[in-house]
Amino acid sequence: MAARVSVALLACGMTVAARADDAFPGKMIKMINPYAAGGGSDVLARVLARDMSAYLKQPIIIENRPGASGLIGANAVRTAPPDGYTLLFTSSSALVGALVKAPQPFDPFQDFAPVARAVEYPLYMVINPEIPARNLRELATYAKNRAQPIFHTSVGIGSTGHLGCELFALAAGIPLSYVPYTSVPAALQSVMTNQTQLMCDSVGGAQAYVTQGKLRGLAIMGKSRMPQVPDVPTTAEAGFPGVEAGVWLGLLAPKGTPASVVQRLNEAMNLALRNPEMIERAKVQGLTIIHETPGQADAAIKADLKQWAEIVRIKQIRLTD
Template sequence: MRLISVVLSFVLCCPFDLSLAHAGQMRMIVPFAAGGTADVLGRIVAQELGTLTGNQIVVENRPGSGGNIGADSVARGPADGSVLLLGTIGIHAASKIYKTLPYDPNKDLQPVTILAEVPNVLIVHPSVPAKDVKEFLALAKEKPGALNFGSAGNGSSTHMIAELFKLKAKVDLTHVPYRGSAPALNDLVAGQIQLMVENLPTALPFIESGTVRALGVTSATRSPSLPSLPTIAEAGVPGYDATAWFTIAVAGGVPPATVEKLNADICKILTEPDVIERFKKLGAVIVGNSVVDAKAFVASETVKWNDVIETAQVKID
């Protein structure tokens, strides 16, 4: 019995063979509150990956510090690929806004794949007297700093894409960070804040119900989910173009063979018709690229968002 126990312990802990390292339970850390786009995408992947691999994948929401509390727990966790992270711009490409972090995202995390991209959408509370982007810009310039925008946290895509909007449009808006999009949206619907530049999948139900008003999408082209809604660029801010993106990532020490196996499994589920349809309904564009391409993409986006951080002087102690 003791010999069986020892062998089984070795099998479960071995970091070099994914099928062994993942035998039993895995975890998906979503570093934001439940109900946001990251949470929804993370749960879809966890469900489908669990079915494919035969493992139980438990989703844990660990919000705070723009996603960095949850990301830090993954970086410091077991380096066997059994703990996954639903990563974002704020974690992989905009961590420079923080003066110090307890971990180094560039070294202590590694992307497995870029899961998907989604446009964001500029939404306002119905009490805001602006029916389109041009009217909103006029209002913001008339009352600099008076309009408050919520985000999923400092450095999150909903924060950074809004900061880029402020730069391009030359307007002064006041940032109010939350521990995820869901609580921020609750305050927007309640009129506690005036606007958000929210991920489209999360904002869509509120737009369709009329509880918020959509003024424009942040992507270079219109979204199939809202074909009549203009892009912010065509509606008054030329050259403005930004999308949120999400990764599946693991700790930096996870062996390359394990990362590649995870990549193959995740990319496989992203080709399933049911998953494609679910992502499409959310307004998310599936990417599912290679490990090499994912790392190159993150490096490029880090340069882009670090430039925004420096230009806008967005710094958090």
């Protein structure tokens, strides 16, 4: 009799859980952006939240929690209840950054349930125009013969921009010295004033300065050229096949969030990404919109992290408290 009662209770519990998932969302959703308000990821998050809210028929608010290169906001979501009401809209750099932190604040491979990546873009290699290099091979030769290492920069140790340049250095067999900055404008300014000489950034962030002659674009670290800079070769075309690096921005939930909730969020996100305003914003900023399932997102994110974990291991990059 007790066994029958237990089975009945279990079945009842499963039914209630299923109904709760089917009713999702039943209240406001909070989307944490681990970067400062007003930046590129923040603008995209707000457009995405607005359009997802229309589909889900519940408000989605953006909460900015900047600090520690995105780790503070990411950790806040990691420890939130896994019910779909606290989400993380982040760039890949926040997860990659956890790979270099000691002690590691969380496991970027396991501690989140990916909903989907929204957009991605390849890194854009730019240098100070005083450097006598017109392509990557000339840069490699110059770096090998230079009396001191070339200084490269990005926003924070372990950022994708940091590791992207380190990937090139490994392939080219050249020494680089890293100088971190707290913001993209500050890092770009350091290259333009020759305090540093190399940066792996985005077309959207750097191309205006290339056009003004304050920077020189050398290569796109992707599989194909960018329509915004059609004359800039890919790294493969420039003689360095396999040297590919990019950044994605996507939506993650805490580990353990029910699959049905993740799926509903995924459906809302894919619909929002079809909004003409989002498509136009992505085009202007040199972003490629991604439409994928949670499973596809999980596989892509893990592959991305695996590549960067190997660079971190080889270069022995560590950031301690």
